[in-house]
Amino acid sequence: MDTIEIIQPDDWHVHLRDGDHMRAVLAHTAARFGRAIVMPNLKLPVTSTEAAARYRDRILQVLPSGARFEPLMSLYLTDNTRPDEIRRARDAGFVHAVKYYPAGATTNSDSGVTDIVRCADTLEAMAEAGMPLLVHGEVTDPQVDVFDRERVFLERTLGALVQRLPRLRIVLEHITTAEAAAFVRAAPENVAATITAHHLLLNRNAIFQGGVRPHHYCLPVLKRERHRQALVEAAISGSPKFFLGTDSAPHARHTKENDCGCAGVYTAHAGIELYAEAFDAAGALDRLEGFASLHGADFYGLPRNTRRIVLERRPWSVPQEYAYGEHRLVPMRAGGDIGWAIA
Ligand code: NCD
Ligand code: ZN
Ligand code: ZN
Numbered sequence: 001m002d003t004i005e006i007i008q009p010d011d012w013h014v015h016l017r018d019g020d021h022m023r024a025v026l027a028h029t030a031a032r033f034g035r036a037i038v039m040p041n042l043k044l045p046v047t048s049t050e051a052a053a054r055y056r057d058r059i060l061q062v063l064p065s066g067a068r069f070e071p072l073m074s075l076y077l078t079d080n081t082r083p084d085e086i087r088r089a090r091d092a093g094f095v096h097a098v099k100y101y102p103a104g105a106t107t108n109s110d111s112g113v114t115d116i117v118r119c120a121d122t123l124e125a126m127a128e129a130g131m132p133l134l135v136h137g138e139v140t141d142p143q144v145d146v147f148d149r150e151r152v153f154l155e156r157t158l159g160a161l162v163q164r165l166p167r168l169r170i171v172l173e174h175i176t177t178a179e180a181a182a183f184v185r186a187a188p189e190n191v192a193a194t195i196t197a198h199h200l201l202l203n204r205n206a207i208f209q210g211g212v213r214p215h216h217y218c219l220p221v222l223k224r225e226r227h228r229q230a231l232v233e234a235a236i237s238g239s240p241k242f243f244l245g246t247d248s249a250p251h252a253r254h255t256k257e258n259d260c261g262c263a264g265v266y267t268a269h270a271g272i273e274l275y276a277e278a279f280d281a282a283g284a285l286d287r288l289e290g291f292a293s294l295h296g297a298d299f300y301g302l303p304r305n306t307r308r309i310v311l312e313r314r315p316w317s318v319p320q321e322y323a324y325g326e327h328r329l330v331p332m333r334a335g336g337d338i339g340w341a342i343a
Pocket of ligand 2: 106136173174219220
């Protein structure tokens with residue numbers, strides 16, 4: 001199979017940032033995806049419906065002309081998010097999820113939740129409102145090995161949450177382990193997961209290939225090959241619980257090539273093409289459409305897209321860097337080739 005036509009995909013987890021940074025990266029996402037869940041972890045987190053409305057306006061203002069792309073907004077959960085805010089968000093219509101960052105777990109998560117038990121009333125309101133909870137699933141306990149933080153989060157936090165709130169729809173974001181894939185598969189149907197292209201294509205050797213590779217550092221960190229294989233198996237399984245979320249997370253080059261480099265891999269420049277590579281390598285191109293274009297919309301209760309795109313096996317070279325406001329950004333596969341392109 002050298003070409004494949006699929007319903008236009010959506011990206012259920014993307015970081016667009018703000019201001020000049022957003023201007024630089026939004027076109028990549030909008031050229032590929034019909035819709036995207038826009039993460040709320042700005043420097044000043046998007047914690048209210050009004051802030052989400054203003055952020056949405058800023059996105060729409062810098063959309064390239066002619067782009068048909070709909071940003072789906074999310075709210076940033078804090079210890080102080082009130083049930084009222086959830087009802088306001090639902091009534092507004094453009095907020096489609098609430099994001100749970102354990103405080104300190106990842107980029108701009110300092111205002112995140114210190115203990116999810118404090119959010120009990122708000123989570124009830126979310127279950128009531130049909131508002132999905134998106135989870136960055138890692139413990140922040142410094143005693144826990146970085147490579148175990150996702151697995152331990154399932155044991156310490158997520159298992160109990162799923163039991164306590166059987167009606168709450170939950171997406172475990174950017175899963176990275178065999179344990180997370182198994183957890184989601186075994187959970188009731190209100191629990192799903194997104195999987196990134198980089199976690200399907202790379203294992204943790206990529207962080208250390210010939211020297212330390214800051215552009216392959218993200219959170220949750222890349223894991224062993226057996227975990228990558230389990231993620232591929234989940235993605236190509238056809239299960240509606242698994243769907244596309246790039247977690248494209250741009251950072252300026254100098255903030256990653258740094259004494260204390262930022263976490264995040266930028267993949268929006270090839271946001272569907274990299275998945276085509278991964279599915280092709282697994283001999284499962286026929287499963288790409290479900291994963292990329294159907295399962296996420298179904299889970300979120302949104303209509304499936306009607307437009308279609310064609311992907312073809314046609315290698316193209318990825319630039320060494322892209323402009324990123326006044327800075328530069330190093331994309332995944334910089335200076336290398338990607339085997340699939342949009343026709
Ligand atoms: C994300 C970012 O940079 O905003 N980084 C990452 O490594 N994935 C935050 C996140 O999704 O955890
Ligand atoms: Zn995250
Ligand atoms: Zn993310």
